[in-house]
Amino acid sequence: MTPTDEHPDEIAAQEQLLRSIDYLRDLDRVDIARLIGSSEDAHFQIGAVIVSEGEVADSLYLLASGTVEVSVRVDGAERSVRTITAPATFGDLGLLLPQRTATVRALTDVQVWRIPRQHFERLLRERPALGLAIARGLASAIDRRDRTRVGAPLQPAEPLRAMMAAPQARRSGLSRVLSIAFAIGVPAALWLLPAPQGLTSAGWHIALVMLGGAIAWLLEPVPDFAVALAMAAAWLATGLAPPAITFGGFTTSAWVTAVAALGLSASMSASGLLFRAALMLLRVFPPTHRGQLAALLVGGVVVTPLAPTVFGRVATMAPVARDLSLALGHSRTSAGSAAIAFAGILGNTILGPIFLTGMVTNFLIIGLLPAAEQARLGWMGWLIAAAPAGLLLLAGSALAVFALNPRSLTRASSVVRRTQERSLGRLSRHELTSLVAVGVFIAGLLLQPVLRLDIAVVGLASLLVAIGGGALDRQTFRSGIDWATLILFGLLLGAGGVLRSGGVDRWIADLITPMARALGHHTYVVLLLTLLVICVRLVLPMVPAGFLLLVTLVPAAPQLGLSGWVVGFVVSVLVLTWVLPRQYEVLRMVRELTDGELFSDRQALAMGVAITVIASLAMLICVPYWRAIGIL
Template sequence: MTMKHGKLIAGIIGLVLGIVIAFFLPIPHGLTHAAMVVLATLVTANIFWIFNVIPSFATGLLMLSTWVVLQAVPFEDSFAIFSTTTMWIIIGGLALGAAATKTGLITRIAYKIMSYFPANFKGQSLALFISGTIIAPMIPSAHPKAAMSTPIAKGISDALGYKPKSAASSGLFLAAMWGFFVTEGSFLSATAQNYAFKGLLPAKYQAVLSWGNWFLMMIPWTIIILVAGYFLLSFLFKPKDDTPVSREFINEQLKALGPMSKNEKITAISIIAAIIMWILESTINIPSAVTALVWVSILVAAKVLTAEDFKTRMSWSTIIFIGTVMALGNVMQTVGLTNWLRDVLKPVIGPIIGNIWVAVIVLPIIIYLIKFVVVSLISTGTLVTLALLPFVTQMGFSPALIVIIVTTSVNVWLLSYMNAPFLTGSAAVQDGMASRVSLAKSSIGYMAINIIGLLVCVPVWHLMGIA
């Protein structure tokens, strides 16, 4: 059976299930026909997303439109999310990231950091960890960071004389992905999916997840992820002879970039200013979305970004997809699905969400298992978050912590299909750096380290009054 036929069959099954749920199943006690329509479209949409029947954003738009056509939810409620601050900070953040990539600022930062470290496996893998962590909050999109960082790692690997898909080559690939991608859990602005998961929460819980709070909440996790991750990759992949060689490759790359351009300087100032204003959001009383849009406007006025850049450098399909996913949280509550799901799932989920120590161990394991079936990172996170939303009033900790646990736990790459950004990073180097075995080993290591990192965070969360 071809992939095309598989998608067609999945699509038919999804549509049939949706029709049966919406129009033929008896309406359970406590639900309305509107709730059944929303439940039906959610089932259909997830089948479409899992099997990529049509582009994800198109599935999302069809879901919202179906609510309106079947008169389950008014248009104003179905599409209300597109006028929220969360959507606009995603747009603004992606635009700032596009400027950083376009001007070469991100590449310059990466190579500059690498020039300070020994030109061997341990030195350059550490440099990739550090440069990636510094760059992570500047670009809220995983795929551009993956596509940019792995060719840098390949250049270093070639300069150090490592054979393709050798242990050392695999290690440098993973160091790039670890630094630039895995550390997205450390910063709210490091990926648009963080904003999407945050946007699923009721407004009063979203307020806990400001840029500064997120950063403070994740400091212990970040330290554990970086330190333990560095030693994990060194243990698994460091070559026997790790003698430093010439830094010629890195110096050549820096020389080719030339002096810092005016546009790079303007972009650097804009991003630094935006991050500072995000940290001080509650003090200066300027919403994060407004901050992002102001600095994007300045970049456009300074001609760093053009109208064409907004067409070609912004992933509008991703933005629309995230918006449609975020709409689910409010709509499920409006039609009564949230309360109904709480009653249905309480025997299973109740014991998990009653204690934060149990939650940070059990929830990641559940998410790891779900990833074998649901490929999309954001779809997995959305499913888990939506399943837990009915229990927000019964949690023994702030529901904001669910977003933290979800966003760190969806990033697994045990099997190649589980993680699209890893596929992007691999494609950027023609699948010529990391072996499948190395990916699996490092993913198992990350899965364990992630849980340890979350456990170490719990005392800090207690001190902050959220656990």
Template sequence: MIMPEKLQVLSQFLKSNPAFSGCQKEDLARLLANITVVKLAPGEVVCRSGEDANNLYYLLEGELQTTNKDQVKGPISGFFGEESALGMRSYIYDIEVVESAELVVLPLAAILTLEAYSSFKQSLLDSFHSRLAGQTHIEVDLSPKHDIEVGYRQIIGWLFAIITPLMIYWGLILSQQPLHQDAIYFASILGICSVMWIFRLLPDYVPGLFAVLSAVLLGITTSESAFSGFSSNSFFMALSILGLSAVIRSSGLSYRMLLHLLLIGPASKIWYNISFFSVGALLTPVVPTVNGRVTIVAPFLKDLLSGASKEAREQEGPRLKASLLFGASLLSPIFVSSKSVNFIVLGMLPQQVQQYFQWLDWLLAALVCGMVLLALYAVSLCWVYRNKQSLKLPKTTSLQQLKTLGSLNPAEWSSILGLIVLISALLFANIHRIEVAWVALAILFYLMMFGFLDPNQFRTKIDWSFLVFLGSLIGVVDIIHQVELDTWLTGKIYWLAAYMQESLALFVVLLAVIVSLIRLILPINATVIILATLLIPASIEVGVNPWVIGFLILFLSESFFWPFQASYYMQFLSLTTGIVSNDEAKLMKMNVLIYLFKLVAVYLSIPYWQSMGLI
């Protein structure tokens, strides 16, 4: 039994040692029951070279040294016996006590519980490396640093989160607005959520969940209505497509697709850019988040440029980087299945409009916008990133990579089958009359039943935070309709709605300006939801097809001028850091041009929409 004073020493050791600072207290408490302190006399051997590595040691007091004949003798400090924790079968040092020493002994079975902590393993690797190099080990605190002071943005944000709902509530009460009490309560709740989104106080899905939960607790609506989004077709559609995209990514099908694209066309930088853009564009209809598509395509940049010269990486690399980014994001509004917020907007439309604008009809209505935007994007990409540097990679490399991959594995075949079934269901929805969401769910069931999407992938590869966000926001929209908050808000912006009917061209300009201003403070999804909630009901009143208004909001909101405005861009930067030189100025120039091109695409689409009877 360990004496109480020794337990106190061990507890202090675990709390104060930098190697354990990144570990959970619960795991350290378990570890405390399995480690011991021993005292050794001068001349005693702690471990010998070739012995089984069963323990990790830490020197608390005294002096130790290595005694191997073929190695330089040197003092020992800090950890030793790291071989046990690093997966080596035996020790490579003879370590002897020089003066009376007090050691902490950590058995192998106990330290294996800390394998998941990268800071712990990195500390031991540094210690072991230092000893191999004949250096005295210096411990470095590898735990994540937390600022003592909370950022001003957080403080201001939470103050506004407290003040805003009170201001909204008393403002509506004192102004004697013709609103039901429940509508006033829910407007205050939405005020809190807006502040949380503006100041990024919490992940996007938390305010959405807060809104529906608060509505139920305050008796504004029933739980069935508030959480109806989690049983909606859009929710199951998104879940199924996320599962399919996880299999596409993990099976290697997306990388195989890139290699085939590189082999099809000529070995030139033009074709490489087309290939990079095409991969993201092809994934757009089947991977319903830009972040998910970015995660899939970002590694391709390093794969392609690894065999290129330094000059080619510096000059052509930024254009290839832009091709990957815009390939994954540019066409998001064109396909209803490309983003969660597209499903939300679809759910805001009247039921009969929803039935009409399923996947294929949505694509056909957005086709002119997409084609014009693509053409103008291609021209601007060539102009902004123009250079005379050649980039030509031998096709034999791609061919050999395909040979290394071998034939299609069962997971890849299943991904292809799932894609064929899903696309067929989307294209022929008007013929088979089966809800596409249930076809997609059947594909997900098939992938799970045969083990292509295993339990671990189901937990970790599917973006559950996005699904919570989607489900909660569908519920938020339903509550807004129930308390008739949307009708009241529509009346307040009737001046803008009037332009829909009188001059759609002028309305587009006003909407573009409003979207740009709101996007400076709100994320994309929040901007879309707020504007769609206000303007879609107004479009119905003035006789404009609500799909047109919903699409315009999506089309114009999917833009950014500053990195913080797009989480997927920040993610893309982190995934491609160090591969090519950063050229933010050119990328921002592209973003400004694309925003202007979107206005051109919309104006050219107006006659097309008129021919379809949408305007």
């Protein structure tokens, strides 16, 4: 056999054959090209044995031309099972089994393309979910063959989408192009206009690039981190900011600590520690509907300071919530199942700003504060300042989810939970390592003001514990950490420096200072800020809205008569609320993870309005407390 050197029509034939296999249908062009590039061309004459039953299974075959016979040994004799005529494939069981299960012999002159097993294994390492897709596809094929053999009717085939494929595009190519053109065109049309009073020409152009980014975040033609990359490229290309400032966020302690925090979250998720914690909390609370709602809410309180990634916590919670809803006997999108879903969502999101280690953006706030304020707001100082708001948010969330199904008397069977706990067994070494690493992280943040350590040192020390103990291996470090969020985080940390270099932060402060002075009282200023965040969230999704508001408003906080922490905290809490469900990425994630079984759009809208009102009231109620402890 020799590596292939096909003509274009042969390459097209190979691609068509590969895509005829259910579990390979949605591979991207690059992966298809790599598989075709690794194929070997082979020719067999009539009667030649291509593979023999019992030999090492080492490849998949694409039948380019000819006909082959598949046979198995029965009582020492060969028995024909079926014939295969090109174009077709065979040998797919060889991707999973160590030995061939049948003999394949050429009935005519045959041409095949052989793709070695090791290339599929390499693809599996890069796309772990492909293994499950292969198993499903082969199980379906075996079922069809067995039914055909005994004359049973075939089950209707459902299209199998490979789990490793990229999410389907929600918008047409033309729509994306028009959105990009609009995001670029608006700043370009304003580029030559004179700068507003109080803003330099450079500052005006920096602000226009930011405006283009906001438009792109609104229209979503590309992912949010790609918008941030485009903004950085525009500032560099126009000479508005040097690389040292544009990419300065990646050199900050806040960014390094965020890497460590997400790394610890990945290690806890991969080791099963988060899942174990969720099961333990469900066991502690009564198996009633209300008891399990409380377990999900309190579970969020416990897990949030340990795993500072909203999406990671929610991804762990969603399947648990679905299983719990089924155990309680709730029907699809009923009031009971919606209450379970929203208890899990709120418990793992809205309390994120309460703990310094509850959200990655909390480290952004720290990075934007003056040094004196940073020193005051260590892990415990942050918690003291945020605790009353946390209690109000927790109580309000409980009232909202209990009100969805107040008369439910259902009880959950503990069989599934007990079975899952037994399957997990005792704490594994990796779970213990993750637990120790998180302990080092939180203890370091608590002692950081006393030891006068940089928070990056604390983060790196805990990350090294997780890596050294084997809880965070190379694969988990690469695929378990949300690097897109970290890129966005680093670029927007740098964006704060770009805005300051152009005087945009001072210009924004000068614009809002008269309004803040007219309002006078801190409560009214916080109310204005709350309404501003809600309005922005009506337009922008959670992630870009939060980053954009923090970068622009936290530096301007003194002109509002507020501390930078208060502004950052109010923004962080309110961006986690929603009015329009489609603008909240967390709801989309839960819906995808649970196949839309837990709640409807109407239920999400009602809960979103309720939690927005609760969060707004909590911020206003906390104003006297913040003034009493000297933050305001």
